Amino acid sequence: MIGEHGSGHHSPENKAVAHKSAQRLFWCIVMLLLSLAIAISPNATRAHAAESATAATADSCNDQDISVCLLSSTSVVTDTSGFDAQISVTNNTTSTLAGGSLTTSTNVLYPFTSRVDMQGWSEGDTHIPTPNTLNTSSVPELAPHASTTVSIHLDAASTELKAMNSWGPKPLLLTYASGKSTPVKVHTFLTRSSDGLSTAQTPALSITTVLPLTASSWTVDDDALVNLVTKSRNAGTRSSASPAVDKSRLSSSANSIITLGKEAKEYQQQQLDMLNNHPELQSVADPDYLSSFPIPPQTTALMQPSNFDITAYSQGDADAYAKAGITTEQWNAAAGLAALRESTGDEQAPGTSVAWQGQGAWTLPALESVKDAGYSTVIADSEYEANNSSVAHTGKYVVPTKDGNVTVLTAQRELSRLAQGKSTSTDADGEGTDAGRMARFMAQSALYQMEQPYANRVLMVTFAESGQNLHAADALMSAMEHASWIKLTDLQTLDKADAYQEGSKASVSVPTTSGISAHRLSAIEGYLNTLASDHNDIVRFGSAILVQKESSGDESGDTSQSSDTQALARGDASTVIDQSNGTAAAWLEQLKSVQKALALHTFTGNSTQSAFAKASSSLSQQLLDGVSITPSESISVVSETASMPVTISNDHPYPVKVSVSSQTDSTIIATSRLTEATIPANSEVQVTFTIRVATSGNATARIALLDRNGESFGTTQSTRITSSLQLSDKSGLILLAVGVLFGALGLWRQFTRKKDADE
Structure with a gap:
């Protein structure tokens, strides 16, 4: 220099x-x-x-x-x-x-x-x-x-x-x-x-480059979702057909329906190639994403599981998240380390945890949330210092919170924007291409070195979480590696460097607002309400519909499965035996875990993923719709009383116990109101309602399912009842007796009356 x-x-x-x-x-x-x-x-x-x-x-x-x-x-x-x-x-x-x-x-x-x-x-x-x-x-x-x-x-x-x-x-x-x-x-x-x-x-400028290993392109396997709810006989053979598919799934059985598509896997391979080509490139990995790698790569640090948006969480109501199925235990530092050890198979695997920024800024409430969750370091994006006009400096702030200090590692604004494929401003006419942005990046970094050539600084450059052009990023890394004025350092060097600000000065630099718009917060609230309803439906299914065998002496639970003659007739009795080896409670916990995983993925990174909220609703809907009423044909009644058979189906792998109600829209044709039924796993049973008719006419019987708390669920079915009342029962006998009496009286009069003289 x-x-x-x-x-x-x-x-x-x-x-x-x-x-x-x-x-x-x-x-x-x-x-x-x-x-x-x-x-x-x-x-x-x-x-x-x-x-x-x-x-x-x-x-x-x-x-x-x-x-x-x-x-x-x-x-x-x-x-x-x-x-x-x-x-x-x-x-x-x-x-x-x-x-x-x-x-x-x-x-x-x-x-x-x-x-x-x-x-x-x-x-x-x-x-x-x-x-x-x-x-x-x-x-x-x-x-x-x-x-x-x-x-x-x-x-x-x-x-x-x-x-x-x-x-x-x-x-x-x-x-x-x-x-x-x-x-x-x-x-x-x-x-x-x-x-x-x-x-x-002169000394080179130290720069730490960080690649986030996470995905915003998770997809939901609808077939796996159905198999989870129904325990389909083909569920066990489907995934074994393609080992590659199994490798792309999250390790937890509760998250097996969340997969990576073809393009996401190709992007994943590009990430691996980039890490292999550039040893100085640091990586902060989502532990759930790591489990989708055939062989998880070595990473610098772990971010929160599923890259959960903590900044948005801190702006909302923690109780609303809990009702939606999202708890701190799912995304705290301990959960991330546990997920890492599960994916690597090493129960002693060490891991450094840092929290990655979501769609909002790291406000003080957000920093307090991460501190409570076990994180002492967070990474802030390029907008943390948007209003800072000082010379380029070490991207480190030490912010005091009520529970202790939190280290904020900040990305240098201009360099990180350029690295992520963004121009420094909309008017920068030469930064509309990767080549133009690289030219500006190298020039900007040289300027920073020349500003303070002897200052001991460490700048951080972060690549994008999603949508990153990895070919351009690879070329940029190569350019930095060969630049005489740049020295690439690791994340530990930045973490150990002297803070640019700490204590009260750092507190002043903390953003006072998250920057999340009211429209976005309203959308998040809507997703939380939907997820809370889904979570509540699953809890309700377990407590008021599903038959959970609580002890070996629960004869009803044994009978409902061992006496499934329909399974014998279908030839899948072995499936029933396999199901009996598990428990309804374990299956229910699996369902809850899936819903929790879907809820967590709804708030991944710097955006909301509506597909996961829809999948959560689909899960709860399939669960309730799995117990259904088979539509009945119209019934014709020719007497005062008749029977109305109703078939109830259970598509689930464990028995359920429900009530069935019937109510007509007529006062002259009525049915009995309520009956209970226990339906074995993957079976159907028939219940009977009594029809009572006062006179000829038509009526519609509406048949509904009720849980054990008397709340309706599922789809209501209608049956048309037509009455053509004929003589029957006691009323018919009375009318017949009266007719016979009048007939006898007529005959008697005919034979006993006196004839007129002219007859």
Whole structure:
């Protein structure tokens, strides 16, 4: 490193105005010297312009009428690297663009020394002359929506690169001109390293890079969910068909329905490759995610299980989470360590626990929540210091809470945003591609080193939890490993470094609000209400519907399974025997564990996962719907009384005991109201209701299931009853007797009456 670029004007007390004033004076002198000095030859090697039939592969760059996108570049120039770049030009208009030119230029004498100037340049607001042309390439005529790619190559021995005799970040301007159109300019960077320069060396800037090993793309295996509820005969053979599938499941049987899809597994392999390729890259792993690896990798630290959003939890009602099936015991530090030991099979496996930030900021209530859960260290994202305008510093705060200190390790804002595939601002026109962001990252990190070259600092750069382009991250890690001004360190080094702030000063820096919008908090409350209803349904099923054998003397429990003649008829009596070896209570606990896991995954990371809330509702619904009434055909009644048979089915692996109620909508046709039934596992039974008819007519009987507390559940069925009343029973006999009596009386009168004289 060069001492002259790392001392005089790098004091933290310098103001932006002072920087700009110094720059104006500096450039007046430079431009005067340039007019008298030798001119750097603009004659560069003519680059090849290859027209492409497809649009340029630039992330978010092609959103202008005429887009110029940096697809790749040599972001760090050394004495042997040369300079290469690929730049796309895209016509997004409906008119043809005339042939033009693309010019790449820089200023070999200008090193950025102010973050204000660097940000201003990236947004096109700071004017910095770029008199040194690296390359000029012709661009062919472009039809509407056509694109072309320009390739640039300069040898290391080229005059243009040799002229860069001082290290540091420099402006790089891409200018596309076509006909009478306004030139399109893109502002980016290149950084000349100290390699090959006879300059004084200063200590490298320590940077800790962290890759979170977690997933936001868990999926729910609907078939496994059904099998769990019904204990299907095929459940045991289904998963054994594909060992790879079994490997991708969470280790706990309660979480076996939560799986990783094909794309998630491919992403997982890319994460492994990246960790193997870059030993200095630190990893903080979700212990549940670790269990999905065929062989869990070595990790630096553990985050909370399922990457549960503690920041949102601390903003809500802990009782509401408990009612939804989420307790501290599921996501505390002890739970994470237990999950690690289960996934590795090593009961003595050590693990360092840190809490990863969710969608909200680490407020004091959030820090107190993690401290209560056994975490002493948290990792904060790049927005923790959003309002901090100081020079780059060690990303460590020690914040006092009522239960002790919590160490907050903070990601450096600009560097972490760039590493995660985000631009530093929406106006930064050169940061719409991975190459543009890497160029800015390397320039920004060089600036930080030059600000305080002898200060002992450790910066942290975190990659994204989800949606991270790992190919771009891999390239960035390689660039950092070869940068002369960067020293990659581990998480322990950052944790042991002197805190930037501690005590009362650190408390002042803690965000006072979580930053979670009222709309988001309302959505979370809605999910909690849904999950609480699901959890309550499962508890109710166990206490008021399921028959749980409490002792060996519970004859009803034995009878309900051992006397299942239907199982014998189906030929799956062995299934019933296997089920009898377990207990209904154990099965119920399994169901509760699944619902708890689904609830926990609903609040994963920095977003809510609605699919898991839906799966929780599906689980409770299947459980209640597994006991059902078979619809009956219409019944015709020709007497005062009749019987109405009703079939009750139980699709579950253990017996249930319910009440069945019947009620008609007529006063002339009624049924008996209530009867009880115990239905064996995977069976059905028939109960009978008595119909009583007063006269001919129609009625609808509504048949419902009630739990043992008298609360209805399941789907109500209707049966149509039609009465065509005929003589029967006592009323019929009385009418018949009266008829016989009147008949006899008539005959008697016929034979005993006196005849008239004229008859």
